[in-house]
Amino acid sequence: GPSNKNYLLVYASKDAQSKQRAYRPMQQLESSFRPMTEADRVAARPWSLKSVAYQHGSFQELARQSPLTNNPERQLRLVNGMYAGGEPQEGQLIKIVE
16 A cells, blocks of 8 residues: 555455345455555545634524535534524533534
8 A cells, every 4th residue: 555554354244145236346345555646645634613602693604714624513413412593591601513
């Protein structure tokens, strides 16, 4: 592998048929290994959850500032247990993604 490192991939499955179905995709995955670029490193930056005091209407604002790209307001509502709707009390701690 990259930098003369060795990697061990174990092809394991619940049964022989599953393993046979997955064999070709696993080989394709294995052949895709390459060194990470600087752009890869930036994109791989981990997200973290942070608690902040809720301010009226801030789910929409927090969604605009969030690194989440697929329905960020819905995802923020989900991690805060408010997916079905409603608003937290002002000042109540909510989770955001940074």
